[in-house]
Amino acid sequence: MPVRLPFRPRRDAYPADLWTKCPGCAEMLFNKQLDKSLRVCPHCGHHFRIPARTRVAQLIDSGSFAERDGNLQPVDSLAFVDLKAYPDRLLAAQLSTGLRDAAIWGPGTMGGRPVALCVMDFFFIGGSMGPVVGEKITRAGEYALAERVPLIIVSASGGARMQEGTYSLMQLVKTMGIVERVKAARIPYISVMTDPTTGGVFASFAVAGDVNLAEPNALIRFAGDRVSAGTIGEELPVVPRAEFWLSHGFVDRVVPRAQLRDEIIAILSMLIPPSVGGQAESAAPPLARGRSILSAITGALGADNSGESRAVEAGQSRGENSNG
Amino acid sequence: MVDRLLNRHGAADGQADDPVATVWAHVQQARNLKRPHTLELLKYMADEFIELHGDRYFGDDPAIVAGLAKIGGVRTVVIGFQKGQDTEENIRRNFGLPHPEGYRKAMRMMELAERFAMPVLTFVDVQGAFPGAAAEERGIADGIARSVGMLTRLRTPVVVVITGEGGSGGALGLAVGDTVVALENSIYSVISPEGCAAILWRSGEQSHQAAYAMKVTANEQKDLGIIDIVIAEPGEGAHTDPAEMARRIKEVVLEQFEIHGRLTPDELVDARYAKFRPMGPFGLAEQPETPPERPGCAGWIRGILFRRPSLPQFPGTRRAAPANREEV
Numbered sequence: 001m002p003v004r005l006p007f008r009p010r011r012d013a014y015p016a017d018l019w020t021k022c023p024g025c026a027e028m029l030f031n032k033q034l035d036k037s038l039r040v041c042p043h044c045g046h047h048f049r050i051p052a053r054t055r056v057a058q059l060i061d062s063g064s065f066a067e068r069d070g071n072l073q074p075v076d077s078l079a080f081v082d083l084k085a086y087p088d089r090l091l092a093a094q095l096s097t098g099l100r101d102a103a104i105w106g107p108g109t110m111g112g113r114p115v116a117l118c119v120m121d122f123f124f125i126g127g128s129m130g131p132v133v134g135e136k137i138t139r140a141g142e143y144a145l146a147e148r149v150p151l152i153i154v155s156a157s158g159g160a161r162m163q164e165g166t167y168s169l170m171q172l173v174k175t176m177g178i179v180e181r182v183k184a185a186r187i188p189y190i191s192v193m194t195d196p197t198t199g200g201v202f203a204s205f206a207v208a209g210d211v212n213l214a215e216p217n218a219l220i221r222f223a224g225d226r227v228s229a230g231t232i233g234e235e236l237p238v239v240p241r242a243e244f245w246l247s248h249g250f251v252d253r254v255v256p257r258a259q260l261r262d263e264i265i266a267i268l269s270m271l272i273p274p275s276v277g278g279q280a281e282s283a284a285p286p287l288a289r290g291r292s293i294l295s296a297i298t299g300a301l302g303a304d305n306s307g308e309s310r311a312v313e314a315g316q317s318r319g320e321n322s323n324g
Numbered sequence: 325m326v327d328r329l330l331n332r333h334g335a336a337d338g339q340a341d342d343p344v345a346t347v348w349a350h351v352q353q354a355r356n357l358k359r360p361h362t363l364e365l366l367k368y369m370a371d372e373f374i375e376l377h378g379d380r381y382f383g384d385d386p387a388i389v390a391g392l393a394k395i396g397g398v399r400t401v402v403i404g405f406q407k408g409q410d411t412e413e414n415i416r417r418n419f420g421l422p423h424p425e426g427y428r429k430a431m432r433m434m435e436l437a438e439r440f441a442m443p444v445l446t447f448v449d450v451q452g453a454f455p456g457a458a459a460e461e462r463g464i465a466d467g468i469a470r471s472v473g474m475l476t477r478l479r480t481p482v483v484v485v486i487t488g489e490g491g492s493g494g495a496l497g498l499a500v501g502d503t504v505v506a507l508e509n510s511i512y513s514v515i516s517p518e519g520c521a522a523i524l525w526r527s528g529e530q531s532h533q534a535a536y537a538m539k540v541t542a543n544e545q546k547d548l549g550i551i552d553i554v555i556a557e558p559g560e561g562a563h564t565d566p567a568e569m570a571r572r573i574k575e576v577v578l579e580q581f582e583i584h585g586r587l588t589p590d591e592l593v594d595a596r597y598a599k600f601r602p603m604g605p606f607g608l609a610e611q612p613e614t615p616p617e618r619p620g621c622a623g624w625i626r627g628i629l630f631r632r633p634s635l636p637q638f639p640g641t642r643r644a645a646p647a648n649r650e651e652v
C-alpha cells in the first residue's frame with residue numbers, strides 16, 4: 001500500500017513507498033513491518049493514521065463486514081469554490097482513497113456478535129462530515145436500532161465539511177438524534193476516537209458514546225488552533241490529546257490499537273445481558289420491544305445526564321483561566 | 325484586540341453591485357453592536373420575565389441567559405445568547421461567547437420546560453462557542469452535543485429565533501426546534517466566515533469571500549431549507565426600532581406555539597426528528613462502488629479473505645429515501 005502521509009522521508013535517501021519516518025521517534029520504519037504492527041511504531045508506539053478499510057479489517061471478524069450504502073455520493077449543493085472548486089476536491093479525494101465519501105458503514109460481527117460499524121476516513125478531505133457522512137452514521141444507527149445490535153463508530157475527522165455549509169452543520173442534529181434514540185432503546189453505543197477527532201464530530205456523536213474509547217495520543221479537541229488564534233488571540237496551553245481527555249473525564253479508556261478489538265468485544269459482553277448473547281435479534285429486552293421509541297425515550301430521560309457532574313468537577317480542578 | 329473580537333473590520337466599501345460586498349454588508353449588519361439581543365427583545369415582548377441563573381455543576385455563564393417568561397399570556401421558558409451592547413458589558417458577557425456551563429444551564433431549563441409543560445423559545449446570536457482553554461477542558465463539545473441531543477427529544481414545542489449571528493456548533497446547541505425563524509439581516513453558517521477563511525484560504529483576509537461562498541444570509545438559508553420563516557426588519561434594521569422588531573417576532577412565535585401546541589408530545593418529537601432527518605442532499609452513484617484493485621496476488625488474496633457481495637444493497641435500511649434528494 002502506498003503511504004499517504006503529509007510527511008515523507010528525504011526522497012534521495014529512502015523511497016517513500018518502502019520506508020516511513022516515524023514522527024514520534026524519527027526512526028525509519030519499513031512499511032511492510034509497519035503494516036504488520038497495525039501501523040503502530042514498534043519503537044515509540046506512535047499510532048499512524050489509517051484508512052477506513054484498514055480499520056474495518058482490524059476490528060471486524062474476517063469476512064463478516066458487508067458494506068452498505070457505498071453508492072451515496074456527495075453533491076456540490078452550494079457551488080462552493082475556495083482555492084479549488086469543491087467538485088475538484090471531491091474527485092481528487094475519491095481517486096486517492098477509492099471511497100465516495102469520508103465514511104463507510106455496514107453490519108458485521110465482532111467476536112461472533114453482530115454489530116453495526118461505521119468508520120471514518122481522515123484521508124478523504126480531512127474526514128470532514130458532510131451530508132453523506134452524516135447519512136451513513138444515521139443509517140448505521142437506524143440499523144442498530146432496527147436490528148437491536150450494538151453501534152460502534154470510529155471517528156477520524158477534522159469536523160463538519162465547510163464546503164456544504166449549514167447542511168453539514170445539520171448532520172450534528174441528525175447524528176445526535178439517532179444516537180439519542182439508540183441510547184433510549186438501551187442499545188450499546190461505543191464511540192472510538194482516533195487521531196484526529198475535532199470540531200463538529202467531537203461535538204456530536206463522538207463525545208456521546210455510552211463508552212468513549214480513544215487511541216493513545218490522538219488529537220481530540222473542539223476548536224482548532226487556527227480558529228482559536230483568529231477569534232480570541234490565544235492558543236491552548238497544552239494540546240488536548242487522548243490522555244488529556246482521560247484525566248478530564250470525557251474519555252473512559254485510552255486503548256492501544258492492538259488491544260482495541262478485544263477491548264470492544266469485552267465491553268460489549270459486559271453491557272449486553274447473556275441471554276441476548278450472539279442472537280441479539282431474538283432476545284431483545286421485552287420492555288423496549290413493541291413499544292414506541294418515544295415512550296422508551298421518556299423512560300431514559302432521567303438517567304441520561306449522570307455523566308455530567310463528574311465531567312464538570314474534573315474541569316474545576318484545572319481552574320478557569322480565561323473566563324470573563 | 326477588542327476590534328478583532330467584535331469583528332469591526334470596516335464596512336464594505338460602497339460597491340453595491342458586487343455580490344461579495346453585499347453579503348459582507350449583510351454580515352456587518354448581523355453583527356451590529358446595537359442590535360437587540362435576548363434581554364432587550366424580552367423587555368418589549370414579555371409581560372413578565374424572571375431570569376434564572378446557574379448550571380448547578382460549575383457556575384453561571386453570562387453569555388447565555390435563561391428564565392421564565394410570560395409572552396402574550398403564554399408561560400414560556402426563554403433561553404438566549406446575550407452579547408453586550410458596549411465594551412464594558414461585552415467584557416462581562418465574554419463577548420457573547422459561551423462556555424460549557426451555558427449549555428448545561430440551557431439543558432437544565434429545557435428539562436424544566438418539559439416537566440412543567442411550557443414551550444421553549446430560544447434566541448440565537450453567537451459567533452461560536454468560546455474557543456479557549458477553559459471551555460475546552462470543561463467539555464464544550466460535550467455541552468453542545470448533549471444540548472443538541474436533548475432538543476431532538478424534548479417533549480414540548482421549541483421555537484428558535486436567529487436574531488443575529490448563527491455561528492457553528494455554538495449556535496446549534498440552542499438552534500434545534502420545531503420552527504426555525506430568522507430575522508432578515510441575520511446569518512447562519514457552519515463556521516464563522518473568519519474561521520472558514522482561516523482554514524480553507526489559510527488567511528483571515530478572505531472572510532468576505534468565505535461568507536459569500538457559504539451562502540450565510542437568512543434568505544439564502546431559507547432557500548436551502550434550513551430556516552423556515554424569515555421576519556422582515558423595520559427601517560434600516562432591527563436596532564433602529566427594537567419595539568417594532570419585538571412585536572413582529574412575538575406575533576410569529578405565538579402563532580408557532582399555537583400550531584405546535586396542538587400536537588401530542590409524541591407527535592411533536594416525531595415531527596421534529598422528521599424535519600431534520602432529511603437535511604443535506606446527496607446523490608446516488610449508478611455504479612456500485614469498486615475500490616481500485618491492484619493486479620497481483622495481493623488483490624487475489626484480498627478477494628479470498630474479504631469476500632464482497634457482488635452488489636451493495638440499497639437502500640440499506642427500511643426507510644424510503646426522502647423525495648427531495650437529487651439523483652446524480
